Amino acid sequence: MTVQLPFDRDHPLRTPPALSALIHRGPVHRVRTVVGDEGWLVTDYAEVRALLSDDRLGRAHREPATAARAGASALFGGPMGDFDTERADHLRMRRLLQPHFTPRRMRVLQPRVEALADRLLDEMADFTPPVDLHQVLALPLPILVICELIGVPYADRDDFRAWSDAAGDVRDAARSFEGLGRLYEYGRRLVARKRVEPADDVLSWLCESADVGDEEAAVLSMGLLFAGHETTVVQIGMGALGLLAEPDQWRALAEDPGLVPGAVDEIMRIPGSSGGGVPRYARVDLEVCGVAIRAGDLVLLDIGAANHDPAVFPDPDRVDVSRRAAHHLSFGQGLHYCIGAPLARIELQAVFSRLPARFPTLRPAVPPEGLRLREDTLTGGLTALPVTW
Numbered sequence: 001m002t003v004q005l006p007f008d009r010d011h012p013l014r015t016p017p018a019l020s021a022l023i024h025r026g027p028v029h030r031v032r033t034v035v036g037d038e039g040w041l042v043t044d045y046a047e048v049r050a051l052l053s054d055d056r057l058g059r060a061h062r063e064p065a066t067a068a069r070a071g072a073s074a075l076f077g078g079p080m081g082d083f084d085t086e087r088a089d090h091l092r093m094r095r096l097l098q099p100h101f102t103p104r105r106m107r108v109l110q111p112r113v114e115a116l117a118d119r120l121l122d123e124m125a126d127f128t129p130p131v132d133l134h135q136v137l138a139l140p141l142p143i144l145v146i147c148e149l150i151g152v153p154y155a156d157r158d159d160f161r162a163w164s165d166a167a168g169d170v171r172d173a174a175r176s177f178e179g180l181g182r183l184y185e186y187g188r189r190l191v192a193r194k195r196v197e198p199a200d201d202v203l204s205w206l207c208e209s210a211d212v213g214d215e216e217a218a219v220l221s222m223g224l225l226f227a228g229h230e231t232t233v234v235q236i237g238m239g240a241l242g243l244l245a246e247p248d249q250w251r252a253l254a255e256d257p258g259l260v261p262g263a264v265d266e267i268m269r270i271p272g273s274s275g276g277g278v279p280r281y282a283r284v285d286l287e288v289c290g291v292a293i294r295a296g297d298l299v300l301l302d303i304g305a306a307n308h309d310p311a312v313f314p315d316p317d318r319v320d321v322s323r324r325a326a327h328h329l330s331f332g333q334g335l336h337y338c339i340g341a342p343l344a345r346i347e348l349q350a351v352f353s354r355l356p357a358r359f360p361t362l363r364p365a366v367p368p369e370g371l372r373l374r375e376d377t378l379t380g381g382l383t384a385l386p387v388t389w
Contacts, residue, residue, distance in 0.1 A: 151201025273380025
């Protein structure tokens with residue numbers, strides 16, 4: 001039987017019942033995506049981990065016009081890149097961006113991230129509860145940080161947030177392509193400005209690189225703008241909800257900030273959506289756990305399911321800040337390990353080393369079952385997180 005995506009969720013923190021059934025049934029499943037195309041969903045931790053680094057899978061497709069799509073999004077809904085040069089192109093992208101996320105640069109950036117988090121929490125303390133934690137903290141912090149890092153005016157946040165939101169639409173292709181086009185056009189305007197007025201930021205550095213043209217600088221910087229704030233916004237919200245749903249865990253962080261680094265890994269296990277997984281295409285015929293997958297087939301690597309594999313993470317739906325969860329797969333694996341992972345860790349550590357200590361009595365203002373997750377976007381996440389104290 002072919003399973004329809006996305007899975008229905010009856011609670012934002014619990015694995016959807018249909019997905020739980022699949023996890024217990026086996027590692028590879030035939031599914032139908034949100035746009036009606038067929039593909040393979042891999043849910044087993046060991047198999048997802050191995051396939052994330054398997055060069056028999058890729059993001060490009062030999063015949064992109066006829067390829068099955070994971071969704072309607074222009075960003076990650078279908079094939080990306082050139083089938084013949086995919087690996088070289090990916091290595092070039094990493095070579096250009098990796099220097100901006102080195103441990104040394106992150107150490108320099110960390111005090112600034114912490115100062116921004118403190119400022120937002122000061123502002124939050126002045127509000128009369130209940131407040132929406134999504135709007136006062138989860139959303140503004142990653143945007144402030146990525147704007148400073150890339151060199152994007154924070155004053156433009158409403159515009160690029162709207163374009164990013166549209167570009168990530170997994171159901172409406174026209175809206176997604178229009179949003180992505182506007183985002184890239186914005187990037188071109190920023191490139192033209194940086195050519196005249198460079199600063200100490202990623203975009204200026206790209207513009208100063210002799211082998212990077214205006215179009216590539218715009219595409220790389222806007223891709224970084226999208227990826228560099230969307231996912232962290234989601235994980236701050238999901239992490240806060242997960243911890244608040246387990247009051248003993250919230251108290252543990254408030255009393256012992258030394259638990260925060262491990263708590264961040266635990267928070268990263270919480271999926272913000274149940275839309276399927278990371279899309280890849282089989283470059284050759286292959287077999288996964290006895291299932292024959294043909295060249296060109298869509299393969300969805302369900303990182304959320306892998307991170308909730310009960311054989312690897314006992315009692316997987318429970319948030320436990322003492323759990324050793326550093327082997328989670330939310331940042332990817334191997335050559336595709338997320339370049340921005342060090343930045344995301346700094347932001348999450350800044351939030352969760354401060355929020356529980358500053359607001360030890362924080363609690364959801366509505367039952368978790370009443371909260372809504374977005375299933376129309378790539379990254380998902382909560383639409384709002386009302387809290388009180």
